[in-house]
Amino acid sequence: MNEKKLAEPIVRLEKVHKHFGKLHVLKGIDFSVQEKEVVVIIGASGSGKSTLLRCINYLEVAEQGKVFLEGKHVHPTKGDINHVRREIGMVFQNFNLFPHMTVLGNVIEAPIRVRGMKKEEATILAKDLIAKVGLSDKLDVYPRMLSGGQKQRVAIARALAMSPKVMLFDEPTSALDPELVGEVIAVMKELADEGMTMIVVTHEMWFAKEAADRVIYMDEGLIVEEGKPEEIFTNPREERTKAFLKQILKD
Amino acid sequence: MPDLFRYIPYFLPAAWMTLVITSFGILIGLLIGFPISLARLSKNKAAELAAKAYIGFIRGTPLLLQLFFIYFGLVRLIRLDPLPSAALALGIHNGAYIAEIFRGAIQSVDKGQIEAGRALGMSKAQTLRRIILPQAFRRALPPLGNQFIIALKDSSLASTISIRELVLTSRQLASSNYMMMEMLMLAAVFYLIMTGALSFIVHRIEYKMSVGERAV
Ligand SMILES: Nc1ncnc2c1ncn2[C@@H]1O[C@H](COP(=O)(O)OP(=O)(O)O)[C@@H](O)[C@H]1O
Ligand SMILES: [Mg+2]
Numbered sequence: 001m002n003e004k005k006l007a008e009p010i011v012r013l014e015k016v017h018k019h020f021g022k023l024h025v026l027k028g029i030d031f032s033v034q035e036k037e038v039v040v041i042i043g044a045s046g047s048g049k050s051t052l053l054r055c056i057n058y059l060e061v062a063e064q065g066k067v068f069l070e071g072k073h074v075h076p077t078k079g080d081i082n083h084v085r086r087e088i089g090m091v092f093q094n095f096n097l098f099p100h101m102t103v104l105g106n107v108i109e110a111p112i113r114v115r116g117m118k119k120e121e122a123t124i125l126a127k128d129l130i131a132k133v134g135l136s137d138k139l140d141v142y143p144r145m146l147s148g149g150q151k152q153r154v155a156i157a158r159a160l161a162m163s164p165k166v167m168l169f170d171e172p173t174s175a176l177d178p179e180l181v182g183e184v185i186a187v188m189k190e191l192a193d194e195g196m197t198m199i200v201v202t203h204e205m206w207f208a209k210e211a212a213d214r215v216i217y218m219d220e221g222l223i224v225e226e227g228k229p230e231e232i233f234t235n236p237r238e239e240r241t242k243a244f245l246k247q248i249l250k251d
Numbered sequence: 252m253p254d255l256f257r258y259i260p261y262f263l264p265a266a267w268m269t270l271v272i273t274s275f276g277i278l279i280g281l282l283i284g285f286p287i288s289l290a291r292l293s294k295n296k297a298a299e300l301a302a303k304a305y306i307g308f309i310r311g312t313p314l315l316l317q318l319f320f321i322y323f324g325l326v327r328l329i330r331l332d333p334l335p336s337a338a339l340a341l342g343i344h345n346g347a348y349i350a351e352i353f354r355g356a357i358q359s360v361d362k363g364q365i366e367a368g369r370a371l372g373m374s375k376a377q378t379l380r381r382i383i384l385p386q387a388f389r390r391a392l393p394p395l396g397n398q399f400i401i402a403l404k405d406s407s408l409a410s411t412i413s414i415r416e417l418v419l420t421s422r423q424l425a426s427s428n429y430m431m432m433e434m435l436m437l438a439a440v441f442y443l444i445m446t447g448a449l450s451f452i453v454h455r456i457e458y459k460m461s462v463g464e465r466a467v
Binding site for chain 1: 382
Protein backbone atom coordinates (compact mmCIF):
# COMPACT_ATOMS: atom_id res chain seq x y z
CA MET A 1 0.00 0.00 0.00
CA ASN A 2 2.84 2.37 0.86
CA GLU A 3 4.57 2.17 -2.47
CA LYS A 4 1.23 2.85 -4.17
CA LYS A 5 0.94 6.10 -2.26
CA LEU A 6 4.20 7.29 -3.73
CA ALA A 7 3.22 6.58 -7.30
CA GLU A 8 1.49 9.16 -9.44
CA PRO A 9 -2.28 8.68 -9.15
CA ILE A 10 -4.08 7.58 -12.33
CA VAL A 11 -6.80 10.13 -11.71
CA ARG A 12 -6.58 13.20 -9.55
CA LEU A 13 -9.10 15.96 -9.03
CA GLU A 14 -8.00 19.18 -7.44
CA LYS A 15 -10.59 21.52 -5.92
CA VAL A 16 -13.10 20.77 -8.64
CA HIS A 17 -16.21 22.91 -8.81
CA LYS A 18 -19.12 22.47 -11.15
CA HIS A 19 -22.25 24.53 -11.58
CA PHE A 20 -25.31 23.92 -13.68
CA GLY A 21 -26.62 27.44 -13.98
CA LYS A 22 -27.06 28.56 -10.38
CA LEU A 23 -26.97 25.03 -9.05
CA HIS A 24 -23.64 24.38 -7.37
CA VAL A 25 -23.23 20.64 -7.92
CA LEU A 26 -19.59 19.97 -7.05
CA LYS A 27 -18.25 22.17 -4.28
CA GLY A 28 -14.54 21.60 -4.28
CA ILE A 29 -13.76 17.96 -4.81
CA ASP A 30 -10.27 16.68 -3.99
CA PHE A 31 -9.96 13.12 -4.99
CA SER A 32 -7.40 10.74 -6.36
CA VAL A 33 -7.25 7.15 -7.44
CA GLN A 34 -4.10 5.04 -7.56
CA GLU A 35 -3.34 2.40 -10.11
CA LYS A 36 -5.26 -0.85 -9.50
CA GLU A 37 -7.39 0.79 -6.89
CA VAL A 38 -11.13 0.15 -6.81
CA VAL A 39 -13.12 3.05 -5.43
CA VAL A 40 -16.84 2.90 -4.79
CA ILE A 41 -18.78 6.14 -4.54
CA ILE A 42 -22.05 6.18 -2.66
CA GLY A 43 -24.42 8.99 -1.84
CA ALA A 44 -27.97 10.16 -2.23
CA SER A 45 -29.47 10.87 -5.61
CA GLY A 46 -28.52 14.37 -6.71
CA SER A 47 -25.40 14.54 -4.55
CA GLY A 48 -23.16 14.91 -7.62
CA LYS A 49 -21.78 11.39 -8.12
CA SER A 50 -22.48 11.25 -11.83
CA THR A 51 -21.18 14.75 -12.34
CA LEU A 52 -17.96 13.82 -10.56
CA LEU A 53 -17.45 10.83 -12.85
CA ARG A 54 -18.31 12.87 -15.91
CA CYS A 55 -15.80 15.54 -15.00
CA ILE A 56 -13.08 12.89 -15.11
CA ASN A 57 -13.60 12.20 -18.82
CA TYR A 58 -14.73 15.73 -19.66
CA LEU A 59 -18.32 14.89 -20.49
CA GLU A 60 -18.76 17.77 -18.07
CA VAL A 61 -16.19 20.47 -17.79
CA ALA A 62 -15.30 21.59 -14.30
CA GLU A 63 -15.22 25.37 -14.39
CA GLN A 64 -12.89 25.58 -11.42
CA GLY A 65 -10.17 23.24 -10.31
CA LYS A 66 -8.19 20.75 -12.33
CA VAL A 67 -8.48 17.18 -13.47
CA PHE A 68 -5.29 15.16 -13.94
CA LEU A 69 -4.83 11.89 -15.74
CA GLU A 70 -1.54 10.23 -14.83
CA GLY A 71 -0.33 13.56 -13.56
CA LYS A 72 -1.10 15.42 -16.76
CA HIS A 73 -3.67 18.15 -16.89
CA VAL A 74 -5.49 18.68 -20.14
CA HIS A 75 -7.13 21.98 -20.89
CA PRO A 76 -10.79 21.19 -21.58
CA THR A 77 -11.06 23.47 -24.61
CA LYS A 78 -7.51 23.94 -25.83
CA GLY A 79 -6.22 20.46 -25.09
CA ASP A 80 -6.91 17.23 -26.90
CA ILE A 81 -9.66 15.74 -24.76
CA ASN A 82 -10.25 12.91 -27.23
CA HIS A 83 -6.78 11.77 -26.36
CA VAL A 84 -7.66 11.67 -22.68
CA ARG A 85 -11.01 10.05 -23.20
CA ARG A 86 -9.63 7.08 -25.07
CA GLU A 87 -7.70 6.15 -21.93
CA ILE A 88 -10.82 6.24 -19.78
CA GLY A 89 -13.56 3.66 -20.16
CA MET A 90 -17.08 4.56 -19.16
CA VAL A 91 -20.08 2.37 -18.47
CA PHE A 92 -23.44 4.12 -18.31
CA GLN A 93 -26.56 3.38 -16.38
CA ASN A 94 -28.54 3.07 -19.62
CA PHE A 95 -25.86 1.09 -21.49
CA ASN A 96 -25.91 3.40 -24.53
CA LEU A 97 -25.02 0.61 -26.90
CA PHE A 98 -25.13 1.56 -30.57
CA PRO A 99 -28.42 0.03 -31.74
CA HIS A 100 -27.50 -0.04 -35.42
CA MET A 101 -24.42 -2.17 -34.81
CA THR A 102 -24.13 -5.79 -33.77
CA VAL A 103 -22.50 -6.79 -30.50
CA LEU A 104 -19.22 -7.29 -32.36
CA GLY A 105 -19.72 -4.01 -34.24
CA ASN A 106 -20.19 -2.15 -30.98
CA VAL A 107 -16.96 -3.50 -29.56
CA ILE A 108 -14.70 -3.03 -32.60
CA GLU A 109 -15.92 0.46 -33.45
CA ALA A 110 -13.67 2.54 -31.22
CA PRO A 111 -10.50 0.45 -31.59
CA ILE A 112 -10.81 0.85 -35.37
CA ARG A 113 -11.88 4.50 -35.50
CA VAL A 114 -9.95 5.86 -32.58
CA ARG A 115 -6.93 3.60 -32.21
CA GLY A 116 -6.64 3.01 -35.96
CA MET A 117 -6.59 -0.72 -35.47
CA LYS A 118 -7.06 -3.06 -38.44
CA LYS A 119 -10.47 -4.66 -38.56
CA GLU A 120 -9.10 -8.21 -38.25
CA GLU A 121 -7.01 -7.24 -35.26
CA ALA A 122 -9.90 -5.44 -33.59
CA THR A 123 -12.14 -8.43 -34.22
CA ILE A 124 -9.76 -10.80 -32.49
CA LEU A 125 -9.51 -8.45 -29.53
CA ALA A 126 -13.28 -7.94 -29.42
CA LYS A 127 -14.07 -11.64 -29.58
CA ASP A 128 -11.78 -12.18 -26.62
CA LEU A 129 -13.51 -9.51 -24.58
CA ILE A 130 -16.98 -10.64 -25.56
CA ALA A 131 -16.03 -14.15 -24.47
CA LYS A 132 -14.77 -12.72 -21.21
CA VAL A 133 -18.18 -11.21 -20.47
CA GLY A 134 -19.77 -14.51 -21.47
CA LEU A 135 -21.52 -13.50 -24.68
CA SER A 136 -19.65 -15.36 -27.41
CA ASP A 137 -22.92 -16.72 -28.74
CA LYS A 138 -24.25 -13.18 -29.30
CA LEU A 139 -21.54 -11.76 -31.57
CA ASP A 140 -23.82 -11.03 -34.51
CA VAL A 141 -26.88 -10.09 -32.54
CA TYR A 142 -28.19 -6.52 -32.34
CA PRO A 143 -28.54 -4.92 -28.89
CA ARG A 144 -32.32 -4.88 -29.11
CA MET A 145 -32.30 -8.64 -28.79
CA LEU A 146 -30.34 -8.66 -25.53
CA SER A 147 -31.49 -8.53 -21.94
CA GLY A 148 -30.41 -5.56 -19.84
CA GLY A 149 -27.71 -7.58 -18.12
CA GLN A 150 -26.34 -8.76 -21.45
CA LYS A 151 -26.40 -5.21 -22.81
CA GLN A 152 -24.40 -3.96 -19.88
CA ARG A 153 -21.85 -6.74 -20.29
CA VAL A 154 -21.44 -5.75 -23.94
CA ALA A 155 -21.03 -2.14 -22.85
CA ILE A 156 -18.26 -3.24 -20.48
CA ALA A 157 -16.55 -5.18 -23.28
CA ARG A 158 -16.86 -2.14 -25.55
CA ALA A 159 -15.14 0.07 -23.00
CA LEU A 160 -12.45 -2.51 -22.32
CA ALA A 161 -11.65 -2.76 -26.03
CA MET A 162 -9.88 0.59 -25.77
CA SER A 163 -7.55 -0.87 -23.11
CA PRO A 164 -8.39 1.97 -20.75
CA LYS A 165 -6.19 2.93 -17.83
CA VAL A 166 -9.25 3.41 -15.65
CA MET A 167 -12.88 2.39 -15.87
CA LEU A 168 -15.75 4.57 -14.71
CA PHE A 169 -19.07 2.93 -13.86
CA ASP A 170 -22.11 5.12 -13.30
CA GLU A 171 -24.74 3.02 -11.52
CA PRO A 172 -24.22 0.16 -13.96
CA THR A 173 -26.88 -2.05 -12.42
CA SER A 174 -29.58 0.39 -11.41
CA ALA A 175 -31.51 0.09 -14.69
CA LEU A 176 -31.54 -3.69 -14.42
CA ASP A 177 -34.16 -6.08 -13.19
CA PRO A 178 -32.95 -7.42 -9.83
CA GLU A 179 -32.31 -10.92 -11.18
CA LEU A 180 -29.90 -9.53 -13.79
CA VAL A 181 -27.75 -7.49 -11.40
CA GLY A 182 -25.59 -10.44 -10.39
CA GLU A 183 -24.19 -11.22 -13.83
CA VAL A 184 -22.97 -7.65 -14.29
CA ILE A 185 -21.55 -7.39 -10.80
CA ALA A 186 -19.73 -10.69 -11.37
CA VAL A 187 -18.02 -9.28 -14.46
CA MET A 188 -17.05 -6.16 -12.54
CA LYS A 189 -15.68 -8.20 -9.66
CA GLU A 190 -13.58 -10.21 -12.08
CA LEU A 191 -12.18 -6.99 -13.55
CA ALA A 192 -11.36 -5.72 -10.11
CA ASP A 193 -9.58 -8.97 -9.27
CA GLU A 194 -7.52 -8.64 -12.42
CA GLY A 195 -6.24 -5.30 -11.22
CA MET A 196 -8.28 -2.88 -13.29
CA THR A 197 -8.42 0.61 -11.84
CA MET A 198 -12.09 1.32 -11.26
CA ILE A 199 -14.28 4.12 -10.00
CA VAL A 200 -17.76 2.82 -9.42
CA VAL A 201 -20.90 4.64 -8.43
CA THR A 202 -23.14 1.94 -7.05
CA HIS A 203 -25.27 1.00 -4.14
CA GLU A 204 -24.56 -2.68 -4.54
CA MET A 205 -23.18 -3.30 -1.07
CA TRP A 206 -21.90 -6.74 -1.93
CA PHE A 207 -19.65 -5.31 -4.62
CA ALA A 208 -18.45 -2.51 -2.34
CA LYS A 209 -17.58 -4.94 0.45
CA GLU A 210 -15.97 -7.55 -1.77
CA ALA A 211 -14.18 -5.46 -4.37
CA ALA A 212 -13.62 -1.93 -3.12
CA ASP A 213 -10.35 -0.75 -1.64
CA ARG A 214 -12.03 2.45 -0.63
CA VAL A 215 -15.56 3.76 -0.26
CA ILE A 216 -16.40 7.41 -0.64
CA TYR A 217 -19.58 8.95 0.67
CA MET A 218 -20.76 12.08 -1.12
CA ASP A 219 -23.40 14.52 -0.04
CA GLU A 220 -24.41 17.81 -1.61
CA GLY A 221 -21.40 18.09 -3.84
CA LEU A 222 -18.78 17.25 -1.24
CA ILE A 223 -16.88 14.17 -0.17
CA VAL A 224 -18.12 13.76 3.37
CA GLU A 225 -16.25 10.67 4.38
CA GLU A 226 -13.99 8.02 2.90
CA GLY A 227 -12.35 4.88 4.12
CA LYS A 228 -12.05 1.15 3.75
CA PRO A 229 -15.41 -0.51 3.13
CA GLU A 230 -15.47 -2.21 6.55
CA GLU A 231 -14.78 1.11 8.28
CA ILE A 232 -17.45 3.01 6.40
CA PHE A 233 -20.08 0.31 6.65
CA THR A 234 -19.57 -0.77 10.24
CA ASN A 235 -18.24 2.34 11.85
CA PRO A 236 -19.01 5.55 9.96
CA ARG A 237 -17.75 8.69 11.66
CA GLU A 238 -20.19 11.21 10.21
CA GLU A 239 -23.84 11.43 11.18
CA ARG A 240 -24.82 11.99 7.55
CA THR A 241 -23.06 8.80 6.48
CA LYS A 242 -24.81 6.85 9.23
CA ALA A 243 -28.20 8.16 8.22
CA PHE A 244 -27.56 7.40 4.56
CA LEU A 245 -26.35 3.85 5.23
CA LYS A 246 -29.33 3.17 7.43
CA GLN A 247 -31.53 4.32 4.61
CA ILE A 248 -30.00 2.12 1.89
CA LEU A 249 -29.51 -0.96 4.05
CA LYS A 250 -33.20 -0.82 4.85
CA ASP A 251 -34.08 -1.22 1.13
CA MET B 252 -63.99 3.51 -72.41
CA PRO B 253 -61.58 1.31 -74.41
CA ASP B 254 -60.68 4.15 -76.73
CA LEU B 255 -59.23 6.01 -73.73
CA PHE B 256 -56.29 3.66 -74.10
CA ARG B 257 -55.30 5.37 -77.28
CA TYR B 258 -54.44 8.46 -75.25
CA ILE B 259 -51.93 6.62 -73.15
CA PRO B 260 -49.04 7.22 -75.58
CA TYR B 261 -49.60 10.95 -75.09
CA PHE B 262 -49.37 10.57 -71.35
CA LEU B 263 -46.18 8.55 -71.27
CA PRO B 264 -43.82 11.43 -72.11
CA ALA B 265 -45.83 13.61 -69.72
CA ALA B 266 -45.39 11.09 -66.91
CA TRP B 267 -41.70 10.94 -67.74
CA MET B 268 -41.52 14.73 -67.45
CA THR B 269 -43.26 14.62 -64.07
CA LEU B 270 -40.75 12.01 -62.99
CA VAL B 271 -37.78 14.04 -64.19
CA ILE B 272 -38.88 17.23 -62.45
CA THR B 273 -39.64 15.32 -59.26
CA SER B 274 -36.36 13.40 -59.26
CA PHE B 275 -34.26 16.49 -59.75
CA GLY B 276 -36.41 18.35 -57.24
CA ILE B 277 -35.84 15.65 -54.62
CA LEU B 278 -32.15 15.36 -55.41
CA ILE B 279 -31.62 19.11 -55.10
CA GLY B 280 -33.82 19.07 -52.01
CA LEU B 281 -31.62 16.44 -50.36
CA LEU B 282 -28.43 18.23 -51.33
CA ILE B 283 -29.74 21.45 -49.80
CA GLY B 284 -31.67 19.95 -46.93
CA PHE B 285 -28.91 17.91 -45.34
CA PRO B 286 -26.34 20.70 -44.89
CA ILE B 287 -29.11 23.11 -43.87
CA SER B 288 -30.19 20.70 -41.13
CA LEU B 289 -26.63 20.61 -39.81
CA ALA B 290 -26.42 24.41 -40.00
CA ARG B 291 -29.72 24.64 -38.17
CA LEU B 292 -28.27 22.49 -35.34
CA SER B 293 -24.87 24.15 -35.42
CA LYS B 294 -23.45 26.06 -32.47
CA ASN B 295 -22.44 28.73 -34.95
CA LYS B 296 -25.11 31.40 -34.50
CA ALA B 297 -24.73 32.84 -38.01
CA ALA B 298 -25.15 29.43 -39.62
CA GLU B 299 -28.14 28.67 -37.43
CA LEU B 300 -29.75 32.01 -38.24
CA ALA B 301 -29.20 31.64 -41.98
CA ALA B 302 -30.74 28.17 -41.91
CA LYS B 303 -33.69 29.41 -39.89
CA ALA B 304 -34.27 32.31 -42.28
CA TYR B 305 -34.20 30.01 -45.30
CA ILE B 306 -36.57 27.50 -43.74
CA GLY B 307 -38.89 30.23 -42.52
CA PHE B 308 -39.03 31.96 -45.89
CA ILE B 309 -39.67 28.80 -47.87
CA ARG B 310 -42.27 27.40 -45.52
CA GLY B 311 -44.03 30.73 -45.21
CA THR B 312 -44.57 31.32 -48.93
CA PRO B 313 -46.35 29.28 -51.60
CA LEU B 314 -44.40 27.03 -53.93
CA LEU B 315 -46.15 28.62 -56.90
CA LEU B 316 -44.75 31.99 -55.90
CA GLN B 317 -41.29 30.48 -55.48
CA LEU B 318 -41.55 28.95 -58.93
CA PHE B 319 -42.58 32.25 -60.52
CA PHE B 320 -39.83 33.96 -58.60
CA ILE B 321 -37.23 31.73 -60.20
CA TYR B 322 -38.72 31.53 -63.68
CA PHE B 323 -39.97 35.10 -64.15
CA GLY B 324 -38.37 37.02 -61.33
CA LEU B 325 -34.76 36.06 -61.88
CA VAL B 326 -34.92 36.78 -65.57
CA ARG B 327 -32.89 39.94 -65.28
CA LEU B 328 -30.18 38.04 -63.43
CA ILE B 329 -30.19 34.71 -65.17
CA ARG B 330 -32.43 33.24 -67.82
CA LEU B 331 -33.47 29.71 -66.92
CA ASP B 332 -35.51 27.42 -69.12
CA PRO B 333 -38.79 26.08 -67.73
CA LEU B 334 -37.45 22.64 -66.86
CA PRO B 335 -34.43 23.75 -64.80
CA SER B 336 -36.59 26.45 -63.22
CA ALA B 337 -39.15 23.90 -62.11
CA ALA B 338 -36.55 21.45 -60.82
CA LEU B 339 -34.75 24.21 -58.96
CA ALA B 340 -37.92 25.63 -57.44
CA LEU B 341 -39.08 22.20 -56.34
CA GLY B 342 -35.58 21.47 -54.96
CA ILE B 343 -35.26 24.70 -53.03
CA HIS B 344 -38.77 24.27 -51.70
CA ASN B 345 -38.23 20.68 -50.60
CA GLY B 346 -34.81 21.54 -49.20
CA ALA B 347 -36.48 23.44 -46.38
CA TYR B 348 -38.84 20.60 -45.50
CA ILE B 349 -36.14 17.97 -45.82
CA ALA B 350 -33.87 20.05 -43.58
CA GLU B 351 -36.56 20.02 -40.91
CA ILE B 352 -37.02 16.27 -41.32
CA PHE B 353 -33.29 15.65 -40.87
CA ARG B 354 -33.12 18.03 -37.95
CA GLY B 355 -35.95 16.25 -36.19
CA ALA B 356 -34.38 12.88 -36.86
CA ILE B 357 -30.96 13.95 -35.61
CA GLN B 358 -32.44 15.47 -32.49
CA SER B 359 -34.45 12.35 -31.81
CA VAL B 360 -31.28 10.28 -31.35
CA ASP B 361 -30.70 9.78 -27.65
CA LYS B 362 -28.06 12.09 -26.18
CA GLY B 363 -26.53 9.06 -24.50
CA GLN B 364 -25.42 7.89 -27.95
CA ILE B 365 -23.28 10.99 -28.42
CA GLU B 366 -21.86 10.59 -24.93
CA ALA B 367 -21.03 6.94 -25.55
CA GLY B 368 -19.18 7.85 -28.73
CA ARG B 369 -17.32 10.75 -27.19
CA ALA B 370 -16.47 8.76 -24.07
CA LEU B 371 -14.77 6.20 -26.30
CA GLY B 372 -12.56 8.97 -27.65
CA MET B 373 -14.33 9.46 -30.96
CA SER B 374 -14.25 12.97 -32.37
CA LYS B 375 -17.39 15.01 -32.91
CA ALA B 376 -17.25 14.30 -36.64
CA GLN B 377 -16.73 10.57 -36.09
CA THR B 378 -19.59 10.43 -33.63
CA LEU B 379 -21.85 12.26 -36.05
CA ARG B 380 -20.91 10.10 -39.02
CA ARG B 381 -20.72 6.71 -37.37
CA ILE B 382 -23.23 6.93 -34.54
CA ILE B 383 -25.76 9.72 -34.99
CA LEU B 384 -26.41 9.94 -38.74
CA PRO B 385 -27.00 6.23 -39.39
CA GLN B 386 -29.66 6.23 -36.70
CA ALA B 387 -31.08 9.56 -37.84
CA PHE B 388 -31.33 8.53 -41.51
CA ARG B 389 -33.30 5.50 -40.54
CA ARG B 390 -35.75 7.59 -38.59
CA ALA B 391 -35.94 10.18 -41.34
CA LEU B 392 -37.05 7.65 -43.95
CA PRO B 393 -40.80 7.56 -43.28
CA PRO B 394 -41.20 11.35 -43.25
CA LEU B 395 -38.83 11.61 -46.23
CA GLY B 396 -40.96 9.16 -48.18
CA ASN B 397 -43.95 11.29 -47.33
CA GLN B 398 -42.16 14.41 -48.51
CA PHE B 399 -41.15 12.74 -51.78
CA ILE B 400 -44.78 11.96 -52.50
CA ILE B 401 -45.71 15.56 -51.80
CA ALA B 402 -42.94 16.65 -54.17
CA LEU B 403 -44.24 14.37 -56.88
CA LYS B 404 -47.69 15.91 -56.62
CA ASP B 405 -46.31 19.44 -56.32
CA SER B 406 -44.46 18.98 -59.59
CA SER B 407 -47.83 19.60 -61.22
CA LEU B 408 -47.29 23.31 -60.60
CA ALA B 409 -44.70 23.15 -63.39
CA SER B 410 -47.69 23.12 -65.75
CA THR B 411 -48.01 26.85 -65.04
CA ILE B 412 -44.72 27.56 -66.76
CA SER B 413 -45.66 25.54 -69.83
CA ILE B 414 -43.95 22.27 -68.94
CA ARG B 415 -45.88 19.43 -70.49
CA GLU B 416 -46.10 17.20 -67.50
CA LEU B 417 -49.22 15.24 -66.59
CA VAL B 418 -51.58 18.07 -65.69
CA LEU B 419 -50.80 20.33 -68.64
CA THR B 420 -50.90 17.38 -71.02
CA SER B 421 -54.33 16.28 -69.83
CA ARG B 422 -55.69 19.81 -70.22
CA GLN B 423 -54.23 20.20 -73.68
CA LEU B 424 -55.69 16.88 -74.79
CA ALA B 425 -59.06 17.81 -73.36
CA SER B 426 -59.12 21.07 -75.26
CA SER B 427 -59.11 19.13 -78.51
CA ASN B 428 -61.18 16.07 -77.58
CA TYR B 429 -63.61 17.73 -75.13
CA MET B 430 -63.15 14.89 -72.62
CA MET B 431 -61.86 16.93 -69.69
CA MET B 432 -63.08 14.54 -67.02
CA GLU B 433 -61.57 11.51 -68.74
CA MET B 434 -58.22 13.18 -69.37
CA LEU B 435 -57.93 14.35 -65.78
CA MET B 436 -58.79 10.86 -64.61
CA LEU B 437 -56.06 9.43 -66.79
CA ALA B 438 -53.59 11.88 -65.26
CA ALA B 439 -54.79 10.80 -61.82
CA VAL B 440 -54.15 7.15 -62.66
CA PHE B 441 -50.59 7.98 -63.65
CA TYR B 442 -50.07 9.91 -60.42
CA LEU B 443 -51.45 7.02 -58.40
CA ILE B 444 -49.15 4.54 -60.08
CA MET B 445 -46.13 6.72 -59.41
CA THR B 446 -46.98 7.61 -55.81
CA GLY B 447 -47.77 3.96 -55.17
CA ALA B 448 -44.45 2.84 -56.60
CA LEU B 449 -42.64 5.51 -54.59
CA SER B 450 -44.14 4.47 -51.28
CA PHE B 451 -43.44 0.83 -52.08
CA ILE B 452 -39.76 1.64 -52.69
CA VAL B 453 -39.51 3.71 -49.52
CA HIS B 454 -41.08 0.88 -47.52
CA ARG B 455 -38.60 -1.59 -48.95
CA ILE B 456 -35.67 0.61 -48.01
CA GLU B 457 -37.15 1.19 -44.58
CA TYR B 458 -37.45 -2.53 -44.04
CA LYS B 459 -33.92 -3.21 -45.28
CA MET B 460 -32.48 -0.55 -43.02
CA SER B 461 -34.36 -1.59 -39.93
CA VAL B 462 -31.90 -4.31 -38.96
CA GLY B 463 -31.41 -4.32 -35.24
CA GLU B 464 -34.54 -2.30 -34.69
CA ARG B 465 -36.86 -5.09 -35.74
CA ALA B 466 -37.20 -8.35 -33.91
CA VAL B 467 -35.68 -11.07 -36.09
N1 LIG C 1 -26.82 18.62 -17.39
C1 LIG C 1 -27.38 19.09 -16.28
N2 LIG C 1 -28.02 20.27 -16.29
C2 LIG C 1 -28.59 20.76 -15.17
N3 LIG C 1 -28.55 20.15 -13.97
C3 LIG C 1 -27.91 18.99 -13.89
C4 LIG C 1 -27.30 18.39 -15.04
N4 LIG C 1 -26.74 17.21 -14.66
C5 LIG C 1 -26.99 17.09 -13.34
N5 LIG C 1 -27.70 18.14 -12.87
C6 LIG C 1 -28.11 18.35 -11.49
O1 LIG C 1 -26.96 18.27 -10.71
C7 LIG C 1 -27.24 17.61 -9.48
C8 LIG C 1 -26.28 16.44 -9.32
O2 LIG C 1 -26.56 15.51 -10.31
P1 LIG C 1 -25.81 14.13 -10.44
O3 LIG C 1 -24.36 14.38 -10.53
O4 LIG C 1 -26.45 13.41 -11.59
O5 LIG C 1 -26.16 13.42 -9.08
P2 LIG C 1 -26.14 11.88 -8.70
O6 LIG C 1 -25.46 11.13 -9.78
O7 LIG C 1 -25.42 11.82 -7.40
O8 LIG C 1 -27.57 11.48 -8.54
C9 LIG C 1 -28.69 17.22 -9.52
O9 LIG C 1 -29.43 18.17 -8.81
C10 LIG C 1 -29.03 17.26 -10.98
O10 LIG C 1 -30.37 17.59 -11.18
MG1 LIG D 1 -26.19 9.66 -11.07
